[in-house]
Amino acid sequence: MTAPTSPAYKRILLKLSGEALMGDDAYGINRGTIMRMADEILDVVRLEVELAIVIGGGNIFRGIAPGAQGMDRATADYMGMMATIMNALALQDALKHRGLDARVQSALNIEQVVEPYIRPKALRYLEEGKVVIFAAGTGNPFFTTDTAAALRGAEVGAELVLKATRVDGVYSADPNKDPNATRYSRISFDEAINRRLEIMDATAFALCRDQKLPIKVFSINKPGALARVIMGADEGTLVHV
Ligand SMILES: Nc1ncnc2c1ncn2[C@@H]1O[C@H](COP(=O)(O)OP(=O)(O)OP(=O)(O)O)[C@@H](O)[C@H]1O
Numbered sequence: 001m002t003a004p005t006s007p008a009y010k011r012i013l014l015k016l017s018g019e020a021l022m023g024d025d026a027y028g029i030n031r032g033t034i035m036r037m038a039d040e041i042l043d044v045v046r047l048e049v050e051l052a053i054v055i056g057g058g059n060i061f062r063g064i065a066p067g068a069q070g071m072d073r074a075t076a077d078y079m080g081m082m083a084t085i086m087n088a089l090a091l092q093d094a095l096k097h098r099g100l101d102a103r104v105q106s107a108l109n110i111e112q113v114v115e116p117y118i119r120p121k122a123l124r125y126l127e128e129g130k131v132v133i134f135a136a137g138t139g140n141p142f143f144t145t146d147t148a149a150a151l152r153g154a155e156v157g158a159e160l161v162l163k164a165t166r167v168d169g170v171y172s173a174d175p176n177k178d179p180n181a182t183r184y185s186r187i188s189f190d191e192a193i194n195r196r197l198e199i200m201d202a203t204a205f206a207l208c209r210d211q212k213l214p215i216k217v218f219s220i221n222k223p224g225a226l227a228r229v230i231m232g233a234d235e236g237t238l239v240h241v
């Protein structure tokens with residue numbers, strides 16, 4: 001079988017794990033790692049694929065983390081959302097160093113720093129070939145950036161949500177905890193929800209299922225994997241209706 005020569009998708013939503021930005025560091029943003037991710041993104045933009053990105057914040061702050069213990073949950077979650085704004089700015093800067101035009105839009109108003117989320121404007125940027133980075137998740141506490149990825153993916157009419165993370169797909173159990181966990185090459189939304197697979201939260205799965213928006217989970221640490229997924233190669237795990 002010959003490999004496809006053109007991308008399998010025209011517009012995608014990439015969910016980039018905040019924790020993946022740490023590289024081998026204990027927290028924060030590892031410069032080498034974020035520049036490598038920018039290179040992977042550049043390869044995709046060169047394929048003329050329209051790219052929207054939702055970035056996580058787990059490398060800086062998570063509302064349910066031990067550091068947030070004893071805090072009011074909503075307050076901790078707002079801190080988590082602000083962490084995603086920092087990651088979004090760092091990613092925009094990294095992309096700029098690679099010559100890419102990227103715009104950050106935030107679900108929380110912080111106008112001196114980033115523009116607010118305005119859907120028609122985001123759509124125009126995508127049509128112009130600019131990368132759009134959606135920051136601050138959904139703008140609401142008690143949600144996650146995975147749910148923001150499902151939401152923004154549906155809003156901009158993405159054909160696929162790509163969850164770029166530190167594992168290479170969806171496993172029968174958390175592979176970092178269970179050495180006997182096995183990887184699925186495909187799994188339905190209902191099965192993923194019913195088996196309570198914690199790779200993504202159930203709200204994100206349910207939203208994508210209802211909108212018939214497939215998800216591909218793959219490892220961002222595998223060089224070239226992002227471009228391979230976009231070319232339609234058999235990489236990671238497909239979560240489907
Ligand atoms: N069934 C499963 N299959 C694969 N990974 C799983 C599963 N259950 C839990 N995990 C864990 O989920 C993690 C991937 O989630 P990731 O860290 O990308 O989440 P996130 O909360 O979206 O990221 P961040 O908050 O850093 O942006 C893996 O590192 C893995 O340890």
Ligand SMILES: O=c1ccn([C@@H]2O[C@H](COP(=O)(O)O)[C@@H](O)[C@H]2O)c(=O)[nH]1
Binds near residue numbers: 057061063
């Ligand atoms: O819509 C959202 C998105 C995120 N949060 C908070 O931010 C952190 C970081 O997001 P991750 O998805 O874990 O990377 C999250 O733990 C929440 O505390 C939110 O409240 N609402």
